[in-house]
Amino acid sequence: MPKPSYLRPTESFRYLEDVHPILTREIEEWEHLDNWYKMLEHLVIRARTAASGANSYRGFAVGCSVWAYKPNTPIWAQPWKIFTAANEKISPSEVKNCAERKAVLAALAENYTRIIGLVVAGRPQADADSKLIERALPPCLACRKFLLSTPGVSAQTRILMVHLTEPIGEEITFEELLRRHGMNFQSRK
Numbered sequence: 479m480p481k482p483s484y485l486r487p488t489e490s491f492r493y494l495e496d497v498h499p500i501l502t503r504e505i506e507e508w509e510h511l512d513n514w515y516k517m518l519e520h521l522v523i524r525a526r527t528a529a530s531g532a533n534s535y536r537g538f539a540v541g542c543s544v545w546a547y548k549p550n551t552p553i554w555a556q557p558w559k560i561f562t563a564a565n566e567k568i569s570p571s572e573v574k575n576c577a578e579r580k581a582v583l584a585a586l587a588e589n590y591t592r593i594i595g596l597v598v599a600g601r602p603q604a605d606a607d608s609k610l611i612e613r614a615l616p617p618c619l620a621c622r623k624f625l626l627s628t629p630g631v632s633a634q635t636r637i638l639m640v641h642l643t644e645p646i647g648e649e650i651t652f653e654e655l656l657r658r659h660g661m662n663f664q665s666r667k
């Protein structure tokens with residue numbers, strides 16, 4: 479008599495997904511945002527903590543934490559994950575590696591391609607390109623362009639700018655960030 483299918487080793491993984499389709503189901507948009515807001519306080523702490531790893535010739539520290547999603551990942555295999563980074567510019571003549579770009583690239587490198595939101599912790603300074611001064615630190619022009627060219631960043635991706643030490647912050651969508659700095663999400667190719 480042949481063994482029942484659920485006893486065959488090769489069937490075991492499919493068996494799990496057949497019984498628990500919820501483990502691999504499509505995540506709805508509201509769930510991504512719900513999780514983002516549940517994680518927000520922690521994400522702020524992680525961004526501020528990451529800033530202590532900054533390597534800046536002028537002592538300008540920025541930390542970023544990214545909340546990202548890896549598509550088609552079962553719940554038990556960590557579909558959402560936090561990535562953090564700090565800024566790096568060791569001399570005026572060197573290339574600047576922003577915390578935002580480093581953190582998003584770290585997420586992409588692990589196939590966490592869907593960027594739900596990011597927290598930028600820094601001290602306010604006028605944007606070098608748009609000259610706009612926000613309550614905290616907005617992603618710079620290079621970062622805005624990079625985010626715009628990243629498919630997993632949507633118009634609704636959350637951008638939370640928080641002060642490094644003061645209880646000051648503002649959360650906006652990526653689309654709104656671009657608009658404030660004279661850019662347009664629709665310009666994405």
Ligand SMILES: [Zn+2]
Nearest residue numbers: 576617618621
């Ligand atoms: Zn930047």
